[in-house]
Amino acid sequence: MINRRKTKKVFYGNVAVGGDSVISVQSMTTTRTDDIDETVAQISRLETAGCDIVRLAVPDKKAAEALPEILRQTTIPIVADIHFDHTLALLSVQAGVHALRLNPGNIKKEEHVKKAVQAAKERKIPIRVGVNQGGLQESWMKGVDLTLPIEEQFAHAMVNGAFTHIRILEELDFTDIVISLKSSDVLTMINAHRIMASRCEYPFHLGVTEAGPAFQGSIKSAIGIGTLLQEGIGDTIRISLSDDPVLEVKAGRTILQALGIRRDFPEIISCPTCGRVKIDVISLAKKVEKAFEGVKGDLKVAVMGCEVNGPGEAGDADIGVMGTYGKGLLFKNGEIIDRIPEDQVIDRLVEEGKKIIAEKEQAMKSNKETSTVGAKN
Amino acid sequence: MINRRKTKKVFYGNVAVGGDSVISVQSMTTTRTDDIDETVAQISRLETAGCDIVRLAVPDKKAAEALPEILRQTTIPIVADIHFDHTLALLSVQAGVHALRLNPGNIKKEEHVKKAVQAAKERKIPIRVGVNQGGLQESWMKGVDLTLPIEEQFAHAMVNGAFTHIRILEELDFTDIVISLKSSDVLTMINAHRIMASRCEYPFHLGVTEAGPAFQGSIKSAIGIGTLLQEGIGDTIRISLSDDPVLEVKAGRTILQALGIRRDFPEIISCPTCGRVKIDVISLAKKVEKAFEGVKGDLKVAVMGCEVNGPGEAGDADIGVMGTYGKGLLFKNGEIIDRIPEDQVIDRLVEEGKKIIAEKEQAMKSNKETSTVGAKN
Numbered sequence: 001m002i003n004r005r006k007t008k009k010v011f012y013g014n015v016a017v018g019g020d021s022v023i024s025v026q027s028m029t030t031t032r033t034d035d036i037d038e039t040v041a042q043i044s045r046l047e048t049a050g051c052d053i054v055r056l057a058v059p060d061k062k063a064a065e066a067l068p069e070i071l072r073q074t075t076i077p078i079v080a081d082i083h084f085d086h087t088l089a090l091l092s093v094q095a096g097v098h099a100l101r102l103n104p105g106n107i108k109k110e111e112h113v114k115k116a117v118q119a120a121k122e123r124k125i126p127i128r129v130g131v132n133q134g135g136l137q138e139s140w141m142k143g144v145d146l147t148l149p150i151e152e153q154f155a156h157a158m159v160n161g162a163f164t165h166i167r168i169l170e171e172l173d174f175t176d177i178v179i180s181l182k183s184s185d186v187l188t189m190i191n192a193h194r195i196m197a198s199r200c201e202y203p204f205h206l207g208v209t210e211a212g213p214a215f216q217g218s219i220k221s222a223i224g225i226g227t228l229l230q231e232g233i234g235d236t237i238r239i240s241l242s243d244d245p246v247l248e249v250k251a252g253r254t255i256l257q258a259l260g261i262r263r264d265f266p267e268i269i270s271c272p273t274c275g276r277v278k279i280d281v282i283s284l285a286k287k288v289e290k291a292f293e294g295v296k297g298d299l300k301v302a303v304m305g306c307e308v309n310g311p312g313e314a315g316d317a318d319i320g321v322m323g324t325y326g327k328g329l330l331f332k333n334g335e336i337i338d339r340i341p342e343d344q345v346i347d348r349l350v351e352e353g354k355k356i357i358a359e360k361e362q363a364m365k366s367n368k369e370t371s372t373v374g375a376k377n
Numbered sequence: 378m379i380n381r382r383k384t385k386k387v388f389y390g391n392v393a394v395g396g397d398s399v400i401s402v403q404s405m406t407t408t409r410t411d412d413i414d415e416t417v418a419q420i421s422r423l424e425t426a427g428c429d430i431v432r433l434a435v436p437d438k439k440a441a442e443a444l445p446e447i448l449r450q451t452t453i454p455i456v457a458d459i460h461f462d463h464t465l466a467l468l469s470v471q472a473g474v475h476a477l478r479l480n481p482g483n484i485k486k487e488e489h490v491k492k493a494v495q496a497a498k499e500r501k502i503p504i505r506v507g508v509n510q511g512g513l514q515e516s517w518m519k520g521v522d523l524t525l526p527i528e529e530q531f532a533h534a535m536v537n538g539a540f541t542h543i544r545i546l547e548e549l550d551f552t553d554i555v556i557s558l559k560s561s562d563v564l565t566m567i568n569a570h571r572i573m574a575s576r577c578e579y580p581f582h583l584g585v586t587e588a589g590p591a592f593q594g595s596i597k598s599a600i601g602i603g604t605l606l607q608e609g610i611g612d613t614i615r616i617s618l619s620d621d622p623v624l625e626v627k628a629g630r631t632i633l634q635a636l637g638i639r640r641d642f643p644e645i646i647s648c649p650t651c652g653r654v655k656i657d658v659i660s661l662a663k664k665v666e667k668a669f670e671g672v673k674g675d676l677k678v679a680v681m682g683c684e685v686n687g688p689g690e691a692g693d694a695d696i697g698v699m700g701t702y703g704k705g706l707l708f709k710n711g712e713i714i715d716r717i718p719e720d721q722v723i724d725r726l727v728e729e730g731k732k733i734i735a736e737k738e739q740a741m742k743s744n745k746e747t748s749t750v751g752a753k754n
Contacts, residue, residue, distance in 0.1 A: 001526055001564070030659075134693060149378055151637075184646045184693070186635045187378070190607075210646040210679070213666050215595065215624070217647075219631045222596040223603035230567075230604060242647040242662035242680065251596055258563045258597045260528075269561045269587045270594075270619040282407075285619035289590050302587070303619065316511060316561070 002261070004232040007203040010126040010176045012053050013077035013098035017126070017178060018203025018235040023261055024052035025252035026205070026238040027245040028081070033063035033070070040073045042245070047076050048294065049249040050265060053236065055079040055101060064088050067095035079128070086112035093119040099178075101128045104168040117172045129165035130180030131158050132209055133188055140164075155191035158183070159199065166200070177202045178236070182209035186224040193228050203235035204228075214243040218251040226255055263298040266353065269317055270303035281305040281323065284345070288321075291346045297357030301349065302331070318356050321345050332356075379638070381609040384580040387503040387553045389430050390454035390475035394503070394555060395580025395612040400638055401429035402629035403582070403615040404622040405458070410440035410447070417450045419622070424453050425671065426626040427642060430613065432456040432478060441465050444472035456505070463489035470496040476555075478505045481545040494549045506542035507557030508535050509586055510565055517541075532568035535560070536576065543577070554579045555613070559586035563601040570605050580612035581605075591620040595628040603632055640675040643730060646694055647680035658682040658700065661722070665698075668723045674734030678726065679708070695733050698722050709733075 009019030017024060027046050031038040033056045043054050058064050058080045071078060079099040080092035086107050089100055093116075100120055104113045104127075120127055131140075133154055140157040148156070158181045169177055179202050181192035189208050196204070208224040211217030221239040228234045239251040256262040270285035285303045292301065302320030320331040328345035330338040332352060340348060386396030394401060404423050408415040410433045420431050435441050435457045448455060456476040457469035463484050466477055470493075477497055481490045481504075497504055508517075510531055517534040525533070535558045546554055556579050558569040566585050573581070585601040588594030598616040605611045616628040633639040647662035662680045669678065679697030697708040705722035707715040709729060717725060 210648045212645045212647045213662050216631050219599040220635045222599035226600035242659050254593050254596045268589045270589045271587045282619050285590050
């Protein structure tokens with residue numbers, strides 16, 4: 001149903017961004033980059049949670065010098081986040097990072113910009129340029145229609161700002177560009193991307209910036225990113241939260257899952273508890289969520305409290321449990337398969353869930369083999 | 378910017394739903410309704426969090442009999458949630474509830490339907506009818522174009538299902554109707570409302586059902602509800618979470634705030650922490666969020682970690698703090714107003730924040746008085 005915007009395809013190492021590639025989920029480490037052990041450990045946690053690309057701040061030489069060892073110990077594509085200093089970009093590229101986050105317009109000397117861009121070009125790594133509404137400059141307002149609503153004025157200004165960086169790269173014949181247009185205001189962020197979508201074919205890195213603590217931040221991000229993805233806009237996403245970056249990855253994954261774009265991790269469907277429920281849905285749902293952490297694969301798990309919504313929704317899921325008088329009714333593809341004590345429900349759910357995932361993967365594999373054979377004939 | 382869909386206006390007590398009325402936030406109690414003390418206590422917590430309308434399950438006579446006392450102890454509009462049994466509807470209406478959630482098609486005898494609807498009509502209380510995708514019936518698929526994508530087929534079927542209930546009410550000349558079309562699938566939910574929007578003028582109660590635990594559930598709800606609200610669709614909203622219903626209200630409020638629809642509570646803008654930050658942004662942001670709990674009013678508070686995004690965003694907020702070497706730089710309307718030790722930052726922020734809210738309210742009041750005077754002349 002989603003008609004994806006046509007964009008150029010670039011590569012963050014082995015992860016493609018843009019074109020027909022799957023929409024990737026990014027995050028950023030919160031460790032000091034020069035603390036190699038902590039950084040590698042966090043990257044590993046992010047990868048387990050389903051992160052596709054990790055960004056690291058490279059604020060100084062010590063951080064840049066830690067990159068070779070970090071890259072040696074990791075396999076996920078790494079983006080070096082650099083501000084102002086082209087020598088940090090050069091060191092990062094030499095270390096082997098898979099992309100740069102860099103605004104060339106913020107590097108003062110033209111020859112320094114050239115050197116950094118040339119280095120990226122030689123290694124065939126993309127550069128993400130981006131503007132934040134917070135960094136809005138007066139010059140970006142040039143030509144903006146001041147009769148528009150303020151969010152739209154800012155959106156146009158952000159697009160102008162991004163073009164100041166894009167043009168510098170294009171003049172150096174560098175076009176492996178990814179664009180971000182971040183704002184803490186959801187409507188401004190949406191508008192900016194809609195405008196930019198009609199003005200270039202570079203892929204977009206979507207994000208609502210300074211979105212806040214996890215709960216508020218994931219809601220704001222879901223609206224901004226979710227709205228654009230439905231319009232086919234967006235190629236890689238990052239949820240900014242003032243929290244453990246693993247939550248950023250989970251939020252990103254959940255957005256893609258809710259829109260049916262990627263289904264790589266189990267989805268828990270659980271009813272809101274109410275005066276009707278026969279079991280403690282809240283704690284059961286939380287336990288189920290926890291039990292399925294670390295399980296990878298396409299699965300829809302239902303946790304229902306009573307007979308009003310129970311069977312219908314649980315039947316819609318691959319597997320589900322419905323509470324009734326201290327017992328758990330286990331459903332699989334709409335059929336009751338067992339009635340077991342509540343304290344055994346979770347282990348059985350996970351066990352059955354894993355089986356279903358394995359079956360689905362087997363079925364997909366067989367389909368693929370069949371169609372490959374078919375294609376050969 | 379949002380062009381609101383034209384609908385009939387109905388009243389849940391003193392809270393208007395539909396027409397030009399503000400979009401209200403609903404929740405549902407998780408207590409046993411017949412436990413009056415617990416229920417009243419939860420209603421009070423929901424009200425403090427900014428809930429506009431509360432729904433209570435009325436699954437049996439004991440619950441219905443608790444309603445008069447609950448209503449005596451509360452002021453917020455109360456909706457009685459009733460399934461199948463018209464006598465519970467009659468008892469609820471007699472008790473003085475402000476609305477019914479009831480599907481007349483689920484009451485078996487025609488005379489019972491008539492009695493319940495007549496009672497609602499006499500008391501001038503609206504009835505919400507609604508279907509869940511989980512309760513999809515084969516008969517609803519009649520006339521649905523089976524070449525459509527499955528989400529759209531289900532959406533059409535849900536609209537057909539809702540009309541079976543709407544028609545019963547209309548035949549009884551009852552039109553104070555609110556419609557809900559819930560699905561645990563975000564795209565189906567969005568599609569169903571878009572279809573229904575063109576087919577009637579009744580207000581909508583938006584919700585993604587069985588959305589899951591708080592984190593996942595609020596993300597799914599934000600996409601579904603946020604998408605529709607941007608299209609001007611939706612008059613009252615409920616976020617379904619398998620968690621404390623206070624979180625449902627907070628999620629609902631955050632959605633409305635993110636879209637600039639209602640700004641009744643402080644918004645925290647905080648940067649994601651990264652390798653650049655000079656203070657512990659995560660814990661500071663969480664503390665700030667907590668400190669502003671219970672504060673009501675339009676306020677944008679920024680918590681920033683460093684100079685890259687810091688001043689810009691913090692300047693955009695009404696008030697903000699930016700970390701730098703163990704100190705907190707306090708901003709107000711873009712100007713540094715103080716540099717204070719980190720452990721004193723929160724108290725000052727709340728103090729200054731409350732002042733700003735009071736100033737804004739005073740200014741609004743003066744404006745209103747001026748314009749009223751103007752109108753009289």
